[in-house]
Amino acid sequence: ECYLKRDGTDYFGTVDITTDGTLCQKWSEQSPHTHEYSTSRYPKGGLGDHRYCRNPDFDDAPWCFTSDPDIRWQYCDVGQP
Numbered sequence: 001e002c003y004l005k006r007d008g009t010d011y012f013g014t015v016d017i018t019t020d021g022t023l024c025q026k027w028s029e030q031s032p033h034t035h036e037y038s039t040s041r042y043p044k045g046g047l048g049d050h051r052y053c054r055n056p057d058f059d060d061a062p063w064c065f066t067s068d069p070d071i072r073w074q075y076c077d078v079g080q081p
């Protein structure tokens with residue numbers, strides 16, 4: 001899917017893998033990576049009990065924490081326009 005804003009802050013699709021095919025960690029979980037991205041801290045981030053790529057912190061593109069303990073977070077390919 002594509003999205004309007006260049007940085008993908010408006011991407012609320014269902015891609016849940018990173019650029020190298022690693023499964024994303026759920027935003028609602030703190031394992032394997034602890035993090036500070038909660039729905040209360042980023043109310044417009046589209047976070048929740050899912051593992052879909054999002055860009056809650058106005059980074060360059062949608063991303064996610066990964067299920068690989070050695071890779072903290074990675075960008076996702078969500079069909080940049």
Ligand SMILES: O=S(=O)(Nc1cnn(C2CCNCC2)c1)c1cc(Cl)ccc1F
Pocket residue numbers: 034035036037057059063072073
């Ligand atoms: O636990 S974290 O959320 N981890 C973290 C580390 N890098 N990132 C990036 C995620 C993609 N966007 C840029 C920050 C998030 C985290 C957040 C802050 Cl503000 C500071 C330290 C830290 F550990």
